[in-house]
Amino acid sequence: xxxxxxxxxxxxxxxxxxxxxxxxxxxxxxxxxxxxxxxxxxxxxxxxx
Numbered sequence: 001x002x003x004x005x006x007x008x009x010x011x012x013x014x015x016x017x018x019x020x021x022x023x024x025x026x027x028x029x030x031x032x033x034x035x036x037x038x039x040x041x042x043x044x045x046x047x048x049x
Contacts, residue, residue, distance in 0.1 A: 008045040010036040018045060 008018040008030070015038050022030060030047040 006030070007048045008032065008034065009048045010039060011044040011046055012036070013038050013043075016048060022047075 002024075003021040004024045005019055006022050007016040008020065009016045013036065015036065017036055017038075018034060020030075029049075032045050033042050034045045035041070036043045036045070
């Protein structure tokens with residue numbers, strides 16, 4: 001199965017900072033703690049659709 005590119009958006013400021021390749025067969029949205037250069041701290045980034 002081919003992987004699809006998805007964007008990860010900061011939960012605080014809403015900026016889309018990261019893109020990753022993920023399996024589209026997943027049912028739940030991906031949530032990862034990553035560094036946001038606009039907030040200047042580590043925040044929760046969620047998958048956008």
